[in-house]
Amino acid sequence: DTAVSQTPKYLVTQMGNDKSIKCEQNLGHDTMYWYKQDSKKFLKIMFSYNNKELIINETVPNRFSPKSPDKAHLNLHINSLELGDSAVYFCASSQDLLSYEQYFGPGTRLTVT
């Protein structure tokens, strides 16, 4: 069973479009995260949610909006996509806010043309 899953695995779209990436975890964790990995493989946290509540919102354009319908899901919606949004986006989860051990999904490679 996949612990943290993301869909789609690959996403190719044009500038200006709106797209969503979905993330689900079946670990019963309370806290979920979105990270962005750029072309140089540098990973940076974007958001974290704890029990559906936004905890961390790093300096990310407001075109990025996370949505957590329940604590097992954290989706990432991106409006008006730009070339610079091309990256691999990773979802992760941890037991709770006090747990630093995070489990990562397989990533979604977003290519904006």
Add this chain to the structure above:
Amino acid sequence: AQSVTQPDIHITVSEGASLELRCNYSYGATPYLFWYVQSPGQGLQLLLKYFSGDTLVQGIKGFEAEFKRSQSSFNLRKPSVHWSDAAEYFCAVGALLSLGGGADGLTFGKGTHLIIQP
């Protein structure tokens, strides 16, 4: 703010040889330290972690790491590498939220790309 430095962007090791990947961190308190591995096209897998206690921690796949507070380091080692170890390795530090509790996400180093020569 915390930071992580992995000084080696690429490392090439012969199969069967020993390996050490370097990681230095900057953080004002006792850090929570991690090593993750990312195989090509895959997500990140946790190799090992240090929270407290014994400064030499054992992980999966035969890896170990040693926390040295005096050097602000958490280097990853393996006595004998296998071709399947070729991957990207990330060191990370966990930090507390400024409000006094909780995980502030992980801060990652820029990764070390490990190449295994036959």
